[in-house]
Amino acid sequence: MPAVEQPSRREARRWSAASAALGALRRHPGATRAETAHRLSMSSGAAADLSARLRSLHLLSEEPAPPAGRGRPTSLLRVHPRGPLVVVVDVQHAGITAAVLDLAGEVLERTTQLPQDRSPERALDLVRAGLDGAAERHGQRLRAVSITLAATVASGRVVQSATLGWSGVDLAAAVPPALAGRPLLVTNDATAAGLGEARSPATGDARAVLYLAVTVGVGGVLVVDGHPSVGALGAGGEPGHLPLGDPALLCPCGARGCWDLEVDGRAMARHRGRPPPADPSGYAAATLAGATAPGSPDPGCVDAVTRCATALARGAAGLVNALDADRVVLGGLAPALRDAAPAVFERAFTDGLMRWRRDRRPVVADAVHGADATLVGSGELALDAALSPAGLAGWEASVVRR
Amino acid sequence: MPAVEQPSRREARRWSAASAALGALRRHPGATRAETAHRLSMSSGAAADLSARLRSLHLLSEEPAPPAGRGRPTSLLRVHPRGPLVVVVDVQHAGITAAVLDLAGEVLERTTQLPQDRSPERALDLVRAGLDGAAERHGQRLRAVSITLAATVASGRVVQSATLGWSGVDLAAAVPPALAGRPLLVTNDATAAGLGEARSPATGDARAVLYLAVTVGVGGVLVVDGHPSVGALGAGGEPGHLPLGDPALLCPCGARGCWDLEVDGRAMARHRGRPPPADPSGYAAATLAGATAPGSPDPGCVDAVTRCATALARGAAGLVNALDADRVVLGGLAPALRDAAPAVFERAFTDGLMRWRRDRRPVVADAVHGADATLVGSGELALDAALSPAGLAGWEASVVRR
DNA sequence: TCGTTTATGCTCGTCACACGAGCCTAACGC
DNA sequence: GCGTTAGGCTCGTGTGACGAGCATAAACGA
Numbered sequence: 114m115p116a117v118e119q120p121s122r123r124e125a126r127r128w129s130a131a132s133a134a135l136g137a138l139r140r141h142p143g144a145t146r147a148e149t150a151h152r153l154s155m156s157s158g159a160a161a162d163l164s165a166r167l168r169s170l171h172l173l174s175e176e177p178a179p180p181a182g183r184g185r186p187t188s189l190l191r192v193h194p195r196g197p198l199v200v201v202v203d204v205q206h207a208g209i210t211a212a213v214l215d216l217a218g219e220v221l222e223r224t225t226q227l228p229q230d231r232s233p234e235r236a237l238d239l240v241r242a243g244l245d246g247a248a249e250r251h252g253q254r255l256r257a258v259s260i261t262l263a264a265t266v267a268s269g270r271v272v273q274s275a276t277l278g279w280s281g282v283d284l285a286a287a288v289p290p291a292l293a294g295r296p297l298l299v300t301n302d303a304t305a306a307g308l309g310e311a312r313s314p315a316t317g318d319a320r321a322v323l324y325l326a327v328t329v330g331v332g333g334v335l336v337v338d339g340h341p342s343v344g345a346l347g348a349g350g351e352p353g354h355l356p357l358g359d360p361a362l363l364c365p366c367g368a369r370g371c372w373d374l375e376v377d378g379r380a381m382a383r384h385r386g387r388p389p390p391a392d393p394s395g396y397a398a399a400t401l402a403g404a405t406a407p408g409s410p411d412p413g414c415v416d417a418v419t420r421c422a423t424a425l426a427r428g429a430a431g432l433v434n435a436l437d438a439d440r441v442v443l444g445g446l447a448p449a450l451r452d453a454a455p456a457v458f459e460r461a462f463t464d465g466l467m468r469w470r471r472d473r474r475p476v477v478a479d480a481v482h483g484a485d486a487t488l489v490g491s492g493e494l495a496l497d498a499a500l501s502p503a504g505l506a507g508w509e510a511s512v513v514r515r
Numbered sequence: 516m517p518a519v520e521q522p523s524r525r526e527a528r529r530w531s532a533a534s535a536a537l538g539a540l541r542r543h544p545g546a547t548r549a550e551t552a553h554r555l556s557m558s559s560g561a562a563a564d565l566s567a568r569l570r571s572l573h574l575l576s577e578e579p580a581p582p583a584g585r586g587r588p589t590s591l592l593r594v595h596p597r598g599p600l601v602v603v604v605d606v607q608h609a610g611i612t613a614a615v616l617d618l619a620g621e622v623l624e625r626t627t628q629l630p631q632d633r634s635p636e637r638a639l640d641l642v643r644a645g646l647d648g649a650a651e652r653h654g655q656r657l658r659a660v661s662i663t664l665a666a667t668v669a670s671g672r673v674v675q676s677a678t679l680g681w682s683g684v685d686l687a688a689a690v691p692p693a694l695a696g697r698p699l700l701v702t703n704d705a706t707a708a709g710l711g712e713a714r715s716p717a718t719g720d721a722r723a724v725l726y727l728a729v730t731v732g733v734g735g736v737l738v739v740d741g742h743p744s745v746g747a748l749g750a751g752g753e754p755g756h757l758p759l760g761d762p763a764l765l766c767p768c769g770a771r772g773c774w775d776l777e778v779d780g781r782a783m784a785r786h787r788g789r790p791p792p793a794d795p796s797g798y799a800a801a802t803l804a805g806a807t808a809p810g811s812p813d814p815g816c817v818d819a820v821t822r823c824a825t826a827l828a829r830g831a832a833g834l835v836n837a838l839d840a841d842r843v844v845l846g847g848l849a850p851a852l853r854d855a856a857p858a859v860f861e862r863a864f865t866d867g868l869m870r871w872r873r874d875r876r877p878v879v880a881d882a883v884h885g886a887d888a889t890l891v892g893s894g895e896l897a898l899d900a901a902l903s904p905a906g907l908a909g910w911e912a913s914v915v916r917r
Numbered sequence: 918t919c920g921t922t923t924a925t926g927c928t929c930g931t932c933a934c935a936c937g938a939g940c941c942t943a944a945c946g947c
Numbered sequence: 948g949c950g951t952t953a954g955g956c957t958c959g960t961g962t963g964a965c966g967a968g969c970a971t972a973a974a975c976g977a
Binding site: 121122126129130133153154155265267272273280319320321335337342343344345346349350351352353354355356357360366367368369427428430431432434435436437438439440464465466467468469471 | 723
């Protein structure tokens with residue numbers, strides 16, 4: 114854990130308005146200054162002071178807004194071209210992606226590297242290389258580091274990963290000296306993706322978003338008021354290990370009857386009487402293709418897909434009951450699973466809801482960010498840290514030093 | 516919903532230190548001034564200013580602390596005898612309890628009334644009477660109202676209650692004019708109880724506390740960093756309606772396979788081949804007694820209790836997996852259920868955990884507040900509102916008016 | 918007994934943000 | 948061209964946080 118010191122009360126107060134303004138700008142990209150001031154109920158005087166301060170610190174720049182109707186034209190708020198940046202790294206079985214984002218969440222650059230072998234050491238080397246490259250190109254402008262992995266993460270460490278085959282890996286070891294002292298966030302990939310989806314404008318004004326992504330098993334997270342609910346160690350977002358399935362089945366995680374085993378390629382293989390596939394995602398995709406083949410759907414595939422769609426919908430409804438989500442977002446293979454058996458899904462979802470919820474049942478939407486979801490969510494986490502009062506105080510210190 | 520206006524940024528800033536100090540005092544009753552100042556890393560100057568302000572507003576009083584060791588003796592911080600109060604009402608099948616608490620969470624007075632009949636109208640009358648009585652005795656000193664019920668609550672309304680037989684009741688109607696404008700909190704009883712348990716010193720420094728109470732079904736809530744996770748509408752805390760049970764069983768809530776049906780008196784009756792009992796709690800208590808009778812335990816009771824204890828432990832472990840709780844607190848009949856079959860419970864709990872969690876498995880503790888848990892938690896909710904910056908600003912206004 | 922040590926409380930000057938009032942400025946429209 | 952409208956700017960005021968320096972109350976020790 115890097116020692117990211119808490120700002121004093123005074124320091125926090127000093128930056129709270131700036132943090133709020135930059136946060137508002139992040140949620141409403143391309144907003145004007147007057148608009149933002151109204152949104153935060155600031156007087157025009159306060160807005161003028163704040164704007165001057167943020168501009169002089171390279172935290173934002175303004176350009177004249179095109180006049181719209183009567184009145185003195187306002188200005189558009191933009192990310193400053195020499196403002197703070199964040200760097201994110203996503204570690205997946207398929208490859209390691211590093212990206213640099215600006216305060217607006219725009220991806221400025223991204224690189225993907227394919228590891229030669231699967232060892233954690235090699236992967237950490239690639240993560241370090243990615244971070245080092247970004248540090249070289251952007252130096253002090255990088256204000257936070259966020260790493261996501263297809264793994265269960267607790268207290269900044271990987272505690273297990275069936276996908277990567279890791280356990281007990283500390284990600285802090287992959288941060289190069291140039292970035293030491295920056296906030297480091299280590300997060301499960303589905304948790305980050307859920308955050309990215311929940312904060313997307315497409316999600317509307319839902320207060321509690323349940324994100325569920327089927328890949329190998331089912332990952333996901335509840336995002337309440339824009340904050341992921343990650344529990345004690347940050348290892349929340351493991352809905353797949355609720356015992357919603359068959360108690361006779363032993364999960365690789367060590368527990369029995371995990372929901373994980375009912376919704377993915379492993380479940381489909383089981384339903385078709387086949388041995389567990391080496392690549393459950395590929396197997397699931399093939400089974401989905403078989404079930405939806407125009408003209409001649411394979412009955413075995415249809416049955417397997419139907420059962421998985423039912424298990425997914427039933428579990429989603431149960432989680433809505435228990436956690437009081439007002440929106441469900443499906444990611445990974447889940448949208449395809451639902452599309453392959455929409456009526457079955459719908460029925461199982463409705464039947465699984467408590468009766469009083471059926472009147473105003475949560476919308477079940479498909480994820481909008483696609484393959485970038487994890488990167489986007491990871492950026493959100495990093496930007497949260499960079500734009501917190503503590504992060505801004507650090508930025509000011511670094512600007513003054515120059 | 517009463518219109519409890521948001522304080523301006525300035526107002527919030529004005530009260531943030533006071534709010535923090537009173538919050539710290541609440542968590543550490545009987546703390547000294549110097550201790551509290553250190554805890555909040557305030558300079559002695561700031562502490563002097565703040566203390567003078569809070570004393571003049573009747574928010575706290577000081578008395579000389581008994582000298583302990585060298586150095587100038589400090590003072591003990593106490594609740595002011597004319598300071599703010601909160602009023603709470605707990606609506607249960609068995610009766611309606613109203614209580615008035617001071618800022619330290621001490622119960623100053625409490626009354627319980629037994630309703631003549633079970634209609635919501637009659638119950639609301641009793642709630643109103645309880646609130647009116649408190650308002651008459653304490654007037655402006657009452658700063659927040661918290662109502663708890665054995666019911667599913669969403670957006671301040673009761674949406675369903677098997678126990679009370681209500682649905683669609685708006686609690687705002689029970690607030691007398693004398694208390695209009697005060698923050699009104701309406702909460703499920705198990706959620707409040709869980710909050711009370713999670714904030715109890717007995718719970719230690721756990722970050723995410725999973726509270727599970729078996730009564731009729733199983734209620735509970737995840738409390739993260741002292742805040743209950745209540746989802747979109749405040750209807751979280753319904754873990755009993757996760758489909759962890761037998762999908763063939765239809766729950767009164769309308770869903771199938773609810774966990775609710777596996778752990779309480781209804782489950783025990785089913786396991787013993789009896790019809791559903793009218794009073795599941797009483798039936799469960801009797802079955803527990805039968806299973807633990809010294810000398811001659813009833814095998815049918817033992818079997819029923821064992822199966823329920825297993826279902827409880829298995830579900831608890833699954834929720835720990837999914838939500839990342841680092842402590843579990845059992846309330847209602849759950850401690851008795853565990854005590855009746857400790858080895859079975861232990862085994863099922865451990866087997867239900869993901870393997871990596873077994874090394875540092877969360878402590879499963881019994882609730883400490885007993886029958887008062889709901890009242891205590893309700894008080895916490897009300898005090899949170901009363902001691903928020905907005906609540907304190909309201910108090911100052913009311914003091915100045917006098 | 919009386920200075921020394923230690924912990925704490927108090928006063929005061931300074932800083933920096935928030936806010937409101939009053940005024941200035943840039944567009945539109947008749 | 949002048950009124951209308953929306954928005955920006957300046958400046959005085961309020962207020963809390965902080966640090967420095969001093970005052971105070973107990974315990975300790977010679």
